[in-house]
Amino acid sequence: MxxxxxxxxxxxxxxxxxxxxxxxxxxxxxxxxxxxxxxxxxxxxxxxxxxxxxxxxxxxxxxxxxxxxxxxxxxxxxxxxxxxxxxxxxxxxxxxxxxxxxxxxxxxxxxxxxxxxxxxxxxxxxxxxxxxxxxxxxxxxxxxxxxxxxxxxxxxxxxxxxxxxxxxNPLQPAYRELEAAPPADPTPLRWRSYSGGVYRIGHSEQLNAFAFDNERPRHGVFLEPFALADRLITNGEFLNFIEDGGYDSPRWWLSAGWDLVQREQWHAPLYWQRLDERWHTFTLGGLRELRLDEPACHLSYFEADAYARWAGARLPTEAEWEVASADLPLNGNLLESHALHPRPATESPSNALRQAFGDVWEWTSSPYSPYPGFEPWSATLGEYNGKFMCNQFVLRGGSCLTATDHIRPTYRNFFPAQARWQCTGIRLAR
Structure with missing residues (x-):
């Protein structure tokens, strides 16, 4: 059996x-x-x-x-x-x-x-x-x-x-007081290019370290040449999409996403509120004015995909994301920073990806499905991951609420396309 x-x-x-x-x-x-x-x-x-x-x-x-x-x-x-x-x-x-x-x-x-x-x-x-x-x-x-x-x-x-x-809660109480990141000038979005070819992704048994069953086995994938944006999309950039009628035009949306936008009357990301002609957002530190330099957060897959189409780009595949992030240090705005909220990108002395780990989980265009040769854990623990490999999309990189000792380049998070209460955001690809 x-x-x-x-x-x-x-x-x-x-x-x-x-x-x-x-x-x-x-x-x-x-x-x-x-x-x-x-x-x-x-x-x-x-x-x-x-x-x-x-x-x-x-x-x-x-x-x-x-x-x-x-x-x-x-x-x-x-x-x-x-x-x-x-x-x-x-x-x-x-x-x-x-x-x-x-x-x-x-x-x-x-x-x-x-x-x-x-x-x-x-x-x-x-x-x-x-x-x-x-x-x-x-x-x-x-x-x-x-x-x-x-x-x-x-x-x-x-x-x-x-x-x-x-x-x-109508009172919108805070979880606790949060220290805001210092103001930052928006950093330009640049593109990091990667060669096409055969790459190996997934957790390697040779590491002899913990990984979930859905990260295995390590296997080869062929990628065409591609480029990833070197940082996450900001609130200011997503606001441009809103002001350009992004939520009002079906041309950017997948059919199921457009139906959801109409049914739920979405006009902005979750937790955004328009008060006194200014945008605000709810955070774990309570309601505050929206900062345009912070990564856009609490977006569904449908919103991320629509924004990417509007921007003339697309979402990365999970293989592209892992190849680009495999050798990056596991640091960033993670749980141990105590920010509990995405922070603006800072300049990097190298041309490596910024914000690869932490801040927001990054939607990919990859359906959550088993790797070739996938074997679930035995007995009841086999229900941990495998039975959810349907109608979900993969997210990568962790968020500001993810522990540093929990994230790794091969980690596969997954949620249905309509979910947006998690800290989820956008990195563009082309």
């Missing part, structure tokens, strides 16, 4: 256990620090079906460790609550039934304090497992790595979901 030969998340090498435990503590604390500014009343709010309450993210990431690490590997482990599996299973059919996603915000119980105790219960059990069962470390360590990468994803979702919830 195919399932018997599919890939296990267990790595060929045993990670450094002390370093893994230290990272486990760091990532788990980081989730609580991100949730700390959010009062209990707001941690229950679910502002749309695609988003989840803060306390659900805190609980689901604990359920993940409980279900895939502790229950199978820690002898005599006692689940914290027998009904939590129903409440906090997201989409793993092999792990049992799930509470309806669109109703997560209807539950007052368990309380935020209950979730805090649940997280402590799971954390203590993980440390007992590592300390007292060395014979299980190879399997357990690799599964813990999966759980940590999974929690990093939910840290970003926690922030984007609470941003949507706060923006939906």
């Amino acid at each position: 195919r399932g018997d030969t599919s890939r296990s998340p267990v790595l060929d090498r045993l990670p450094d256990i002390d370093a893994l435990v230290a990272r486990f503590r760091h990532v788990r604390r980081a989730t609580e620090r991100l949730a700390e500014p959010i009062p209990a009343e707001d941690q229950v709010v679910q502002s749309m079906p695609d988003a989840s309450p803060t306390k659900w993210h805190r609980a689901h990431t604990s359920w993940f460790f409980e279900t895939f690490v502790l229950a199978p590997h820690l002898p005599d482990y006692q689940v914290y609550h027998p009904r939590f599996a129903l409440l906090f299973n997201s989409y793993y059919q092999g792990a049992g039934p799930q509470f309806p996603r669109n109703l997560r915000g209807t539950l007052g119980r368990p309380t935020c304090d209950d979730i805090t105790r649940y997280r402590a219960h799971v954390d203590d059990a993980i440390e007992r497992l590592v300390d007292h069962h060395p014979d299980r470390l190879r399997d357990v360590a690799s599964l813990i790595e999966v759980g940590l990468e999974h929690e990093r994803q939910h840290q970003e979702l926690l922030l984007t979901d609470i941003k949507h919830a706060l923006a939906s």
Whole structure:
């Protein structure tokens, strides 16, 4: 059977256990620090079906460790609550039934304090497992790595979901005070050219490091010569599209995108508001006047594609993006910068791409589909990525809410074309 030969998340090498435990503590604390500014009343709010309450993210990431690490590997482990599996299973059919996603915000119980105790219960059990069962470390360590990468994803979702919830509140309260980037003169958009030929993309097994199953296997692709814009598209540039009637002309839009624009009455990116003849945008620091030098953010694939057509360009393929970014340093405006908002591009002393990592996830024109020879992880964890390879587009590069230790050039994020509550933006190609 195919399932018997599919890939296990267990790595060929045993990670450094002390370093893994230290990272486990760091990532788990980081989730609580991100949730700390959010009062209990707001941690229950679910502002749309695609988003989840803060306390659900805190609980689901604990359920993940409980279900895939502790229950199978820690002898005599006692689940914290027998009904939590129903409440906090997201989409793993092999792990049992799930509470309806669109109703997560209807539950007052368990309380935020209950979730805090649940997280402590799971954390203590993980440390007992590592300390007292060395014979299980190879399997357990690799599964813990999966759980940590999974929690990093939910840290970003926690922030984007609470941003949507706060923006939906007529009071439009801030998540916390943010320090604005210093004013910057708009930097010119330049083009970086790349030769055509056969390139290899995807995660290399030789790196002997963690990657999700959808990043494998490494394989060859043929590319025609291409060029990428050396920075992201700014609010000012996208405003030109709006003022030129971009949302009013079907000529720039894919058919499904135009239907959506008409049905939802879109006239600007998500969180943009016209107040007193000036554009404003909602940020995690609250509502403020729109800065034209910052990268345009919270755009759907349809909006990104329409802008690219209007600009006489296109969106890059994911292969083009990875080839252009493969050797760039993994630095930028990521979560550790604490900006929690895209920042203007700065001049670069080289002709390399700017803003490749951080600021906004960059839409590509590539449908989210399996690489040649793709093998999902085995058993229930095989549901992690593979079953979503339909009706989604790939995004690359991370955002201002992505942790530095989570992003890499081969990382494949994916969302449906209409999604725009994530930090998503545009880099042009031609």
